[in-house]
Amino acid sequence: MGAIDIRPATIADLPRLAPLMEELRLAMARLNPAATPPAPAAILRQAEVYLRGPYNLIMLALAGEEAVGFIRVNARRGESFLPLPGRGLPLGRRVLERFRRWRRRREGVEEAAAALYLADLYLRPERRRQGLGRTLVREALARFSTVGAEMVYLFVVANNDEGIRFWTGLGFAPESVLMMRRGPTASGPEAIPREEGKGK
Numbered sequence: 001m002g003a004i005d006i007r008p009a010t011i012a013d014l015p016r017l018a019p020l021m022e023e024l025r026l027a028m029a030r031l032n033p034a035a036t037p038p039a040p041a042a043i044l045r046q047a048e049v050y051l052r053g054p055y056n057l058i059m060l061a062l063a064g065e066e067a068v069g070f071i072r073v074n075a076r077r078g079e080s081f082l083p084l085p086g087r088g089l090p091l092g093r094r095v096l097e098r099f100r101r102w103r104r105r106r107e108g109v110e111e112a113a114a115a116l117y118l119a120d121l122y123l124r125p126e127r128r129r130q131g132l133g134r135t136l137v138r139e140a141l142a143r144f145s146t147v148g149a150e151m152v153y154l155f156v157v158a159n160n161d162e163g164i165r166f167w168t169g170l171g172f173a174p175e176s177v178l179m180m181r182r183g184p185t186a187s188g189p190e191a192i193p194r195e196e197g198k199g200k
């Protein structure tokens with residue numbers, strides 16, 4: 001296989017990115033029965049929002065003209081997204097952010113630390129275990145170096161063994177665990193069974 005080129009995606013890459021996003025959502029739906037993959041048209045719209053908007057960096061791994069993998073990263077401070085380095089916020093968000101800062105100052109709330117969120121990472125199966133996942137993470141994080149982030153985080157489905165091994169190898173470790181119970185007893189009066197003889 002030939003050399004792989006890694007570069008940020010632009011809106012011209014929409015037809016390359018959308019199928020990869022769809023493959024990732026399908027792969028995740030196979031691992032996580034609670035995740036229903038969105039329809040292709042919705043994925044296309046979502047990809048366009050990411051590519052045009054000021055928050056998400058998408059890097060593509062390309063074999064010639066064919067995209068074989070991608071990563072999507074954004075920066076956050078508390079609840080707010082930070083603009084990509086070198087990009088301004090839209091006017092409405094600028095006003096909102098100024099108001100939020102003013103309110104935080106008034107309430108004496110300390111500014112949250114900046115964090116990078118690894119939102120998506122996907123390599124086509126035949127391109128895995130060639131160091132491309134690691135390279136995409138490294139290249140994407142390097143582009144946020146001016147943000148001064150104090151942490152990088154992501155979510156991984158508990159039965160994604162491949163993903164967990166990959167992230168562990170990059171120095172990531174679980175910080176909190178999402179607990180879930182599925183099935184017809186998820187809500188309603190019998191959701192939590194009473195212990196015999198208690199709580200009557």
Ligand SMILES: CC(C)(COP(=O)(O)OP(=O)(O)OC[C@H]1O[C@@H](n2cnc3c(N)ncnc32)[C@H](O)[C@@H]1OP(=O)(O)O)[C@@H](O)C(=O)NCCC(=O)NCCS
Pocket residue numbers: 024027121122123124127128129130131132133134135154155156157160161162163165166167169
């Ligand atoms: C997880 C994923 C992105 C890894 O990409 P990749 O390009 O294969 O990863 P790399 O080749 O850079 O692997 C780097 C290291 O991670 C570890 N690793 C990666 N995949 C592994 C696997 N299947 N089993 C064990 N270790 C693995 C290894 O230590 C590897 O180094 P090595 O090959 O020298 O042993 C890829 O498997 C993938 O796209 N999976 C489906 C989507 C997904 O799960 N995304 C993450 C969601 S949170």
